[in-house]
Amino acid sequence: MLSVRELTVARGGVPVLDGVSLSLAPGEALVLRGPNGIGKTTLLRTIAGLQPAVAGEVEIAGEAAYASHADGIKAQLTVAENLAFWASVHGGTVSDSLFEDFDLIELRDRLAGTLSAGQKRRAGLARLGLVGRQLLLLDEPTVSLDRQSVALFARFLKERHLAGGGAALIATHIDLGLDAPELDLTPFAAKPDAAGGTDEAFL
Numbered sequence: 253m254l255s256v257r258e259l260t261v262a263r264g265g266v267p268v269l270d271g272v273s274l275s276l277a278p279g280e281a282l283v284l285r286g287p288n289g290i291g292k293t294t295l296l297r298t299i300a301g302l303q304p305a306v307a308g309e310v311e312i313a314g315e316a317a318y319a320s321h322a323d324g325i326k327a328q329l330t331v332a333e334n335l336a337f338w339a340s341v342h343g344g345t346v347s348d349s350l351f352e353d354f355d356l357i358e359l360r361d362r363l364a365g366t367l368s369a370g371q372k373r374r375a376g377l378a379r380l381g382l383v384g385r386q387l388l389l390l391d392e393p394t395v396s397l398d399r400q401s402v403a404l405f406a407r408f409l410k411e412r413h414l415a416g417g418g419a420a421l422i423a424t425h426i427d428l429g430l431d432a433p434e435l436d437l438t439p440f441a442a443k444p445d446a447a448g449g450t451d452e453a454f455l
């Protein structure tokens with residue numbers, strides 16, 4: 253589903269990771285590890301096609317969804333309205349089980365602007381159940397989540413997404429309890445004299 257070969261990625265025109273290769277088959281997850289600033293976000297953005305690679309190849313069979321730190325939730329809409337909006341964007345409907353999966357039943361009629369950070373995160377992550385993409389590229393998905401919510405999200409990934417033949421590449425500093433293999437990016441840190449590239453400024 254995903255094949256990455258000898259990828260070199262850059263930020264602000266400076267290569268940060270060099271020669272990264274990895275692959276994911278349907279039903280598989282891989283956790284990206286490495287210290288702050290090693291280039292996990294840059295790698296995910298490059299694989300998602302949001303910025304060009306300096307070198308190497310990315311092949312994706314099917315469609316990918318990239319989820320960044322942003323929740324993508326509109327404050328002036330309720331939780332249910334937010335999810336209905338995203339469902340309509342992707343041509344589907346919101347099932348009751350999605351509210352259960354992300355512990356949103358009691359919050360469905362609350363204005364999203366009144367949610368706590370973790371509740372907002374759960375609502376943002378629930379969008380992943382609506383997009384119908386086979387490959388999820390997840391950048392620190394559990395930021396703000398308590399232990400119970402992390403477990404809920406891991407269960408969603410395992411039982412809904414991976415069990416349904418999806419795949420996931422996840423940058424995270426915590427243990428999601430997924431039993432997924434890990435790739436430490438530290439050995440792929442680009443040498444200071446690595447060939448440069450360009451990218452667009454982004455937040």
Ligand SMILES: Nc1ncnc2c1ncn2[C@@H]1O[C@H](COP(=O)(O)OP(=O)(O)OP(=O)(O)O)[C@@H](O)[C@H]1O
Nearest residue numbers: 263264268287288289290291292293294295453454
């Ligand atoms: N706009 C920018 N221009 C130049 N360099 C940048 C820019 N934004 C980030 N960087 C640098 O690029 C490198 C890779 O950053 P990236 O966000 O990919 O790391 P990360 O592994 O995701 O970090 P974290 O674990 O802190 O989220 C870092 O050294 C960072 O300081």
